[in-house]
Amino acid sequence: MKINVLFLILALVAEVIGTIGGFGSSVFFVPLGNFYFDFYSVLGMTAIFHLSSNISKIFLFKKGLDKKLLLYIGVPSVLFVVIGGFLSKMVDSGALEIILGIFLVIFSLLFLIKSEIVVLPSKKNAMIGGTLSGFSAGLLGTGGAIRGLTMAAFNLEKNAFIATSAFIDFMIDFSRTFVYYDNGYIGKQELTYLPFLLVIGFVGTYLGKKILAYIPQEKFRRLSLIFILIIGLATLIQLTVEHWGQFPS
Template sequence: MLSRYLPIFVILAILSEILGTVGGFGSSVYFVPITNFFLDFQSVLGITALFHLSSNTTKIVFFRKGLDKKIVLALGIPAIIFVSVGAYFSKYINPEILTYILGFFLIGLSLLFLIFKQFKVKSNTKSAIIGGSLSGLSAGLLGTGGAIRGITMSAFKMNKDKFIATSAVIDLGVDFSRTVVYYFNGYIHQHDMYLVPILIVVSITGTWIGKKILNKISQEQFRKFVLFLILGIGTISVISNL
């Protein structure tokens, strides 16, 4: 089915990469539901992990000057540990139930930050570890955990480049870990491998366009955009399962 609609798929994938770059938490939150229209859920998990390896490598190259090593360790290590746990259990748990939980969670948190602008998550190691664990678990189970990581990282009030570079490095470790588990789960199929070079081009193109857009918006606009995107992702996650 995908080969028949490949041009449409590529356009949608580029849009997901642009939005993922501008939002700062990766393209999988858009790429997963898009790809789910064309492939079965397990294949979606496998190809998303491969796509994100390229996507995050590209972001690191484009935004490498903004890396925050302390947050990479505090948020990234638990994310890498828990993504393996989530990836392993992904074959045992109904993804629809998890999608509902994730959707309502994202709606609640994003509304909290948008309505109560003074509300803050403490920007400490404990918050980073909790956020990293939850985002890793979500990434392993559902193929996407960037929105939870975005909520956590927004508490640290990073500038745009630091936010994106730090998120990309964490995501790269997460993607490598879950790719290994997905491979042994049988989610990565030989007949889907023709998509890999296409998605490498998609990741470079989408990241480049996203960076151009980011250069034209302020830090406050960036923060609001991230929160509205997360609100939209949560809403779509709930509605899509109704």
């Protein structure tokens, strides 16, 4: 099988930006991957790709881990990613992707325009965010942006933000990999790309960490929201193109 080099380059870009934004590469990787592979293949690739990128993030940013958020967001995320993964075979993903895209655009714009709005950093909000992000990750392949919006309420230092998000993401990916394999999403094609995606995961994280060192703390949250807005718009544009049958083969 011929390897698509452009797809791998875009995967590297997604990993770098995902590291800088702090919410993981899947929010870019999934929309980009859908331009080259079917939806379920992208789900399988995302899970194995994220395992490597999150291991590297945990290693590079491990000093900033927030154990309370790890519990409040991580536990419901793992539980609901399994549920979402099993449901992914039964639900029309197109409608859910549209809802996710609209949600990301509205909320990122709201926080960018009305910066004084603050989500209360409560245990309840953390658990709700973890539930939604885990379910979305299992069903759509990406839940990092929802988790990013939730974690932004706690105003973490950027290293703590990335370390905690990566550890939660690792638990999510570890769980959904088994579900996706059982669903038949990880086959010969996905395993062919595995070694390339593993390398890209580590290299992209390292490059993202280097770039992040030049970004002031006060600009970090705004930058994350801008990335989330771009993701939402990209998702809606992609679905519009697919709907009108103009997607390149």
